[in-house]
Amino acid sequence: MKYLSYFIVAAMLLLVAACSSVPVTGRKQVLLVSDSEVLTLSLQQYDEYIKSAPKSANAKNTALVEKVGRRIANAVETYMNNNGMGDLVANFSWEFNLIKSDEVNAFCMPGGKIVVYEGILPITQDETGLAVVLGHEVAHAVAKHSNERMSQQMLTEYGSQALGMALDKQSAQIQQIGSVAFGLGSQYGVTLPFSRKQELEADELGLIFMSMAGYDPRQAASFWERMSAASGGGVPEFTSTHPSDATRIKKINENLPKALEYYTGK
Template identity: 65%
Template sequence: MSMKKHLTKLLVGFLTIFFLGCGNVPLTGRKQMLLVSDQEVLTLSLQQYGEFINSAPLSTDKGNTALVEKVGRRIANAVETYLKNHGYESELSGYQWEFHLVKSSDVNAFCMPGGKIVVYEGILPVTRDETGLAVVLGHEVAHAVAKHANERMSQQMALQYGGAAIGMALDGKSAAVQNIASSVYGLGSQLGMLKYSRNHELEADKMGLIFMAMAGYDPRQAEAFWTRMSDASGGSSMEFLSTHPSDNHRIKDIQKNLSEALKYYKGINTSTPSSKTSSKWSF
């Protein structure tokens, strides 16, 4: 390829990023770089998610399993209604919500693109009840709706490949996407290991707060949940060493965003106790 053609391709690529490779996150309106197509992200994640679910020890607790499904569906339905009513219906293309409870003492939950959400039994003593569980599931649904996985992969692609990433995105070179997915999203290894940026986590907290309120869960209970998470971890420190925000930072942001979330809250009495299991904080 001649230098002129190469520069032309790069220029077209940069213009594509500005005009086609950018998106806006629902609710927050934040602009984000999305170099990877939704279809590529979904194809990769669904394959790995299927392998995980087929081998994971699903919970045998029928009550808690039903509770996870109930709360997840309730939040997903509320979010879908909101997106459809505000011109974001196309963002739901390819979504097939699933909510599973896995038998594990880890205090964790994770979300795959397309609405595949897994909750570990170990987090139930921290959620305590239906509203506490709504905090977790609202947060995970927010990661999916905000396309944080796609954005994280796109950021890594731009960093790792530089200008070449533009050509790869334009040419649809799935090998490059697979490589990025393997290193960033944990595909081909243990699921749930994706480390979103602190900004992604805080954005998911804010959106999750609003999503749980839309579904009729009291967002004022979110602060108590994150306080319990802090206690379960023995307290956190040195935020700069982690992709997750410090507990204090998280709680302060929740307090700041609470008034906005309460605008969506209509109030429903929800309180279903969860069984206790051992805990090891990693959410």
């Protein structure tokens, strides 16, 4: 019993030590996995996927995805560096790819590896619409949602009393847990299984990040309305298991005043 008590106290101390804050929103999160381990695993998964994924043959659209993605990433890095948070993105290696597929989808891997499917472009319609999508994906990376998801998976799978065992064998366990957290599996999963809280946070941060890059955040709600219409009013694949369209659009409109404070294109 004494050992168990010591173990529980140690586990609680570890959780406190593992607490971090999401940039800009300030939300507290528990990150039990080191950035280096997350990036190593995600890069392995991403490289495997990207080698087999058919790249878009449309040079104009490919260049646009790269342009918008880089513009947002550069604006975010500048903000982080100017506000004493540069270390949070120091190890990122941004990459933006357009994949030949009719799927209405996009996804992000840790460290700034972002993929957009051609099928979403008719809904983005223009550069600003694309900035809504890429701002959202950049937000997932900066907020370290994958790391948080892996940490949640560890806690769920092992329970608080087994946390020490999970962390003692962290490298071996991360390979198994990571494949679930990243949602890749045999078909790569394409969208990470973020919680509704993380999705709404990515929406909020995405508005701010696109604003930093000079894209009008007031266009975001229109994009999500088009997404809703394209899915017949249901939840599209891009947002599967995520907030309803109505909730998402409501929150976006509520967050607009804050995002406009960062808007450089006024």
